[in-house]
Amino acid sequence: MLRSDDMALQGCSNDGAVTARAMDLSGVLSNGDLAYVACVQSAEWQSAGPTLSSQCVRQAEKENGMIVNQQDEISNRKLEKLDYDSTFRETFKGLVTLPKPLSISDLAKPPTHGSRLKVAYQGVPGAYSELAATKAYPDCEAVPCDQFEEAFQAVELWLSDRAVLPIENSLGGSIHRNYDLLLRHRLHIVGEVQIGVHHCLLGLPGVKKEQLKRVISHPQALAQCEHTLSKLGVAREAVDDTAGAAQYITDNNLHDTGAIASARAAELYGLDILADGIQDDSGNVTRFLMLAREPIIPRTDRPFKTSIVFALEMEQPGALFKALSAFALRDINLTKIESRPQRNRPLRVVDDFNHGVAKYFAYMFYIDFEASMAERRAQNALGQLQEFAGFLRMLGSYPMDMTPIDPASRSAS
Numbered sequence: 001m002l003r004s005d006d007m008a009l010q011g012c013s014n015d016g017a018v019t020a021r022a023m024d025l026s027g028v029l030s031n032g033d034l035a036y037v038a039c040v041q042s043a044e045w046q047s048a049g050p051t052l053s054s055q056c057v058r059q060a061e062k063e064n065g066m067i068v069n070q071q072d073e074i075s076n077r078k079l080e081k082l083d084y085d086s087t088f089r090e091t092f093k094g095l096v097t098l099p100k101p102l103s104i105s106d107l108a109k110p111p112t113h114g115s116r117l118k119v120a121y122q123g124v125p126g127a128y129s130e131l132a133a134t135k136a137y138p139d140c141e142a143v144p145c146d147q148f149e150e151a152f153q154a155v156e157l158w159l160s161d162r163a164v165l166p167i168e169n170s171l172g173g174s175i176h177r178n179y180d181l182l183l184r185h186r187l188h189i190v191g192e193v194q195i196g197v198h199h200c201l202l203g204l205p206g207v208k209k210e211q212l213k214r215v216i217s218h219p220q221a222l223a224q225c226e227h228t229l230s231k232l233g234v235a236r237e238a239v240d241d242t243a244g245a246a247q248y249i250t251d252n253n254l255h256d257t258g259a260i261a262s263a264r265a266a267e268l269y270g271l272d273i274l275a276d277g278i279q280d281d282s283g284n285v286t287r288f289l290m291l292a293r294e295p296i297i298p299r300t301d302r303p304f305k306t307s308i309v310f311a312l313e314m315e316q317p318g319a320l321f322k323a324l325s326a327f328a329l330r331d332i333n334l335t336k337i338e339s340r341p342q343r344n345r346p347l348r349v350v351d352d353f354n355h356g357v358a359k360y361f362a363y364m365f366y367i368d369f370e371a372s373m374a375e376r377r378a379q380n381a382l383g384q385l386q387e388f389a390g391f392l393r394m395l396g397s398y399p400m401d402m403t404p405i406d407p408a409s410r411s412a413s
């Protein structure tokens with residue numbers, strides 16, 4: 001069964017005008033960089049004008065039931081919460097007047113439906129992701145989602161304009177789920193934002209921390225407070241998000257349960273702060289990605305980062321080293337490398353008649369590097385990388401977050 005984004009792609013690939021425009025654009029931008037053009041082309045089908053876009057929306061609306069059934073990890077609860085009908089009507093209204101051409105100044109496009117920018121995040125109000133969403137887009141309307149995948153879907157289905165999702169934390173490491181979702185969905189990274197995460201231990205008013213038998217929170221937050229939890233000697237339980245943990249304690253009047261969450265969550269859900277700054281390291285920072293349906297046009301007048309994902313064509317000694325030399329040779333700094341299993345080809349089996357059968361795991365490599373795709377050296381690096389890659393996808397070229405990190409203050413309040 002088709003997913004909504006597949007349907008949109010299919011509809012658009014029949015549109016000659018769109019293809020022609022995409023080709024024009026490729027003349028200007030490509031300079032040999034096929035990967036980036038592919039990424040801009042994919043923006044073109046989404047921004048190709050009212051008819052096409054509304055067609056996509058209608059198709060998505062019609063297929064809505066199917067999408068819900070098909071996505072095994074998506075709960076129906078959230079989809080109800082977002083009120084499809086009214087939102088689709090709103091979206092459709094705005095599409096008729098969309099000014100479409102991509103422009104060089106298109107760094108943070110305002111919403112096209114005339115209202116505040118809607119930014120999807122995972123969690124409930126008081127979650128760190130909500131804070132990240134409002135740091136990334138100060139005047140936005142933050143839209144809570146139950147799961148990461150729903151935040152992706154909210155943008156794909158035009159229910160939100162952007163999503164802001166955590167990708168890595170200085171103590172807990174990578175948020176693997178979001179790496180996998182970046183590949184499964186067609187959104188583009190349009191920015192990054194980093195926030196200092198200052199955790200508090202919360203409990204019902206009057207409860208002392210010695211009375212707690214268990215502490216609940218997001219798994220990343222539990223991992224970031226390992227020392228405190230070990231000292232307390234309590235049981236740990238993972239829930240969907242930090243603020244949701246606080247809300248759960250209040251809703252169920254749990255006297256023996258604490259939550260790890262922000263000071264803002266304490267305020268919102270009427271809990272006491274039993275301990276403050278309980279993360280293992282005071283410089284606890286989470287990096288979030290800003291995602292949109294369309295990519296931004298890369299620039300060279302400010303520091304940019306580019307994120308890609310690739311799989312090696314041939315797994316042989318030195319293959320990854322050779323692939324990455326494309327960046328080292330051009331003095332391009334790699335800021336992150338992450339490998340994830342290839343779901344569609346998890347195992348490569350090689351018969352060695354003398355010794356038996358060797359089994360190798362196959363990986364996708366996610367790379368962030370410090371350069372803009374508007375720079376020739378980045379285009380050439382990707383050109384060279386393509387020689388070693390059986391698969392290569394551009395995830396986005398976007399401005400680096402150069403703002404100072406809030407010094408793990410209680411800024412979440």
Ligand SMILES: O=C(O)C(=O)C[C@]1(C(=O)O)C=C[C@@H](O)C=C1
Nearest residue numbers: 127128129166218220241242286
């Ligand atoms: O639960 C939250 O408050 C979140 O925003 C999620 C999340 C995460 O996924 O890493 C975000 C930042 C913190 O590192 C802890 C949890």
